[in-house]
Amino acid sequence: MRILLTGSKGQLAHCLRDRLPENWELIATDSSSLNITDAQAVKNMVHNFQPDVVVNAAAYTAVDKAEEQIDEAFAVNAGAVHHLASAAHEIHARFIHVSTDYVFDGSNKSAYRTTDAPNPQSVYGKSKLAGELLALSAHPEALIVRTSWLFSEYGNNFVKTMLRLAGERDSLSVVNDQTGNPTYAGDLAAAIIAVIEETEPRRGIYHYCGDKSVSWYEFAQAVFQTASRYIEGFKMPELKSVPGSEYPLPAPRPAYSVMDNHKIERDFGVKASDWQKALNDIMGKL
Numbered sequence: 001m002r003i004l005l006t007g008s009k010g011q012l013a014h015c016l017r018d019r020l021p022e023n024w025e026l027i028a029t030d031s032s033s034l035n036i037t038d039a040q041a042v043k044n045m046v047h048n049f050q051p052d053v054v055v056n057a058a059a060y061t062a063v064d065k066a067e068e069q070i071d072e073a074f075a076v077n078a079g080a081v082h083h084l085a086s087a088a089h090e091i092h093a094r095f096i097h098v099s100t101d102y103v104f105d106g107s108n109k110s111a112y113r114t115t116d117a118p119n120p121q122s123v124y125g126k127s128k129l130a131g132e133l134l135a136l137s138a139h140p141e142a143l144i145v146r147t148s149w150l151f152s153e154y155g156n157n158f159v160k161t162m163l164r165l166a167g168e169r170d171s172l173s174v175v176n177d178q179t180g181n182p183t184y185a186g187d188l189a190a191a192i193i194a195v196i197e198e199t200e201p202r203r204g205i206y207h208y209c210g211d212k213s214v215s216w217y218e219f220a221q222a223v224f225q226t227a228s229r230y231i232e233g234f235k236m237p238e239l240k241s242v243p244g245s246e247y248p249l250p251a252p253r254p255a256y257s258v259m260d261n262h263k264i265e266r267d268f269g270v271k272a273s274d275w276q277k278a279l280n281d282i283m284g285k286l
């Protein structure tokens with residue numbers, strides 16, 4: 001199996017590289033070796049390497065900055081996805097792309113299914129939805145995995161931010177009126193590998209996220225409780241629950257972005273991310 005992986009310095013791509021079977025041939029590209037917004041460079045890379053599968057783990061992920069850097073966000077999250085999907089289609093390679101719960105407006109009362117209508121409220125969400133549509137139009141067999149609230153031992157994420165802040169402050173306020181599913185990027189990477197290994201390739205949109213939904217406040221509680229079990233001398237800060245209105249951010253967040261994993265479990269036999277177990281496992285490495 002030959003895999004072309006983009007965004008190789010990001011947290012998902014790191015987790016993928018750790019888990020790919022050893023006999024798979026990998027070209028891992030980062031933004032300096034392959035700027036995915038450069039259509040010709042993408043075409044050359046795909047045609048030269050002739051992968052069986054292109055996995056796009058690159059994205060413009062600065063959700064708040066995107067409100068101002070609209071063109072940049074769309075270039076990476078939409079235009080570049082079209083370049084990758086078209087190039088993959090030209091050589092009959094599969095295309096696997098990663099998207100986000102931020103394509104939803106958060107008004108649902110039960111877990112979002114892949115058939116629910118997206119209605120993104122932020123520039124980031126809009127650019128990611130545009131990327132989904134472009135992927136599917138440029139490559140009829142494209143497969144998109146939407147995920148949410150990623151964390152891992154790599155890169156920047158909520159878990160690492162909470163641990164850093166706990167070391168700096170005695171008291172922290174965390175938003176309690178936004179609910180979603182934390183997802184361990186290592187579990188998402190394993191799910192993507194299962195998708196690639198499936199002999200009967202499938203197309204379209206899938207959801208993959210954690211098995212238990214929480215608010216950011218509850219997630220922070222879980223992080224600190226886990227840290228106090230696994231990190232010697234960890235000092236638990238006082239945690240205050242606050243509404244999102246007390247923390248106005250440039251980009252609106254969905255109040256509720258819980259996603260239903262049923263379809264990916266049914267088609268690929270992967271289980272939802274057991275994020276509490278993953279937290280226990282990685283806590284010593286953070």
Ligand SMILES: NC(=O)c1ccc[n+]([C@@H]2O[C@H](COP(=O)([O-])OP(=O)(O)OC[C@H]3O[C@@H](n4cnc5c(N)ncnc54)[C@H](OP(=O)(O)O)[C@@H]3O)[C@@H](O)[C@H]2O)c1
Nearest residue numbers: 007009010011012031035036058059061100147148149150
């Ligand atoms: N993080 C989350 O909570 C979350 C939630 C839902 C969905 N997702 C989606 O999950 C996927 C993986 O996210 P992640 O957290 O692993 O992202 P990440 O850590 O921010 O990594 C993204 C990578 O994309 C690269 N990149 C950006 N612009 C590029 C360009 N023009 N050409 C090539 N590479 C470029 C970045 O490289 P440079 O740093 O060198 O620019 C970075 O290494 C993304 O599709 C994201 O939208 C993430």
